[in-house]
Structure formats: C-alpha cells, structure tokens
Amino acid sequence: MKIVAISGSAANNSSTAAFLYTVRNHFSGQYEVEVFDRLRDFPLFRPEELEKELPELIQEFKKRLIRSDAILICTPEYTHNIPAVLKNALEWITASGELAAKKVLPVTLTPNEPRGEWAMKSLLASLITMKATIVAELPLYKDEMRNENGEIRLNETTRLILEEAFRLF
Template sequence: MKILGIAASASKSSSNYYLLKAIEDLLSSPDEMQVIEGLEDFELFSPLRLEKGVPNNIQAFKQQVLAVDLILIATPEYTHNIPAVLKNMLEWCTASGEFAQKAVLPITFTPHEPRGKYAMISLLGSLQTMKAKMETQLPLYKTDVHILDHQMELPEDIREIIETAIDLYR
C-alpha cells in the first residue's frame, strides 16, 4: 500500500510533520509512506489562474495524490478552522478531482482536547464535497505523545490506534 502523508501546517517542520514521520517509522515497509511538507509554496488558487495553467509544483503534487492508495492529512486548528495552506491545496484539487474516491485518513493534531474539533469538521466537509473515501478520523493531541529534539515518540496505545485506523483502508 502506497501512502502519502500531508503535513497541513503553515510552518515547515511542524509537529504535524513530525507526527507523520513517526507514523512513517511505525509502518512495516520503509517505502510504504512518503511525507510531504511545503504547502505554503503553493500559489494562491484562483479560477483565473487556471486559465494560465497549473503551476509545476501543484501538477507534481496532483500526480503524487493520484499515485497513492491512501492519504493521511495531519492538520492543526487555526481559529476554529483548517490552515489556509490546506484549504488552498484542497481548492487546487477540487475541480480536477484528484481526491474523488481517494482513501483519506483525516487527522487533527493539536495541543490538547477539545482543540481540533472545528478543524476536523471543516476538513471533513471539504473532503466529502470532493467525494473522498473516509473510513474513520483521528483526533490526536500533543499531550498523548513525547516530543524531544524534533523527534516524536508514539506511546503504544497511540501506535495501536493509528495502525488500526490505517488497517481499515487495506
């Protein structure tokens, strides 16, 4: 199974990125998952921009989406919503349909409960509009993991939850 992890934060090397890297380490096959960051490098979506053509980095991203079996989107919550960079990425893919029937595991990764609830609602709404297939969702919290020097250690119970969620898509 080929998995694409999308760190949906506005900052490079965010805790969402390190969460996805920890999930990548958890999986049995080292080439099973690729984690990307850098959504802030995407040009701002505009229907008028489409008339000029899709920028190369966005075309490459769309090809990555099409080439995998499962997408993990790990997002923080900004002002009770998903980050603008994630919304922008989704807008680039809405009309062209890369997420249609694509298996997606939405993950919110926020400091503590109850944060993440509104971001999840927003993300689910967008993914449902795009006709993505979602079997479950994961609200995770920084209080549930150990972070040291940009490395994340997932406790056994969190590892089991993540593995069970991914297994739903196998």
C-alpha cells in the first residue's frame, strides 16, 4: 500500500516532517510511505491559474496524490487553524478532486493538549468539502513523543494507534 504523508508545516525543519519521516522509517517493511514536505514552496493559489499550465511542483503533488492508496496529513496549529501553506495546497486540488473518495488520516501534532483542536476542525471541514474518506482523527502531542535528545519518536501508544489507523486504509 502506498501512503503519501503530507507535512502541513511551513517550517524548514518542522516536527511534523520529522514525525512523518519517523513514521515512514517505522512502517517501511509494511507500507510504502512517501513524505511530501514541500508545501512551503507552492505558489499562492489563484483560481485563474487553473486555466494555465500548472507549476511543475503542483503537477508533481497531484500525481503523487493520484498514485497513492491513502493520504496521511500531519499539521501543526497556527493561530487556531491549519497553516496557510496547507490551506494553499488544499486549494490547488479542490477543483480537480484528487482527494475525492481517497482514504485520509488527518493528524495534528502540537506541543500538548488541548492544542490542535481548532486545526483539526479546520482540516476536517476542508476534507469533507473535498469528499475525502476520513478513516479516523488523530491528535498527537510532541511533548509526549520526544526522546532524551529532543527528537520526535513513536512511543508505544502512538505506534499502536497508527497501526490500527493504517489498517483502516
């Protein structure tokens, strides 16, 4: 099974991307997890751009989504919402429907509870509008997942939850 894992962060060295690479490495024997962490490089969406040849990065993103069996979207929460780079990426694919009927696992990765609730609501609203098949919702807290060196690692609970969520794909 091919899973595209999208980092919704605008940061160059984001913890969402670190988390997704950790997921990819952990599940490499079971799933093909392809991390996409270049949303910050997307041009700003404008509806009139859809009438032109799409930028190469947008074309690449759309192809990856189409070829995937499932999508994992991991996002931080910025000002009680999803980051602008993630919203921008979703706008590039709304009209063309790459997420329609696609199985999606939305994940928020924030420092601690209750952060992430607003971002999840915002992401779910967009995914529902795009007719994605939401298999579960997963709020995660990086303060619970950091090892002694401060690196993001999958703890036992997170591993088990992800295994179950991936089975839903």
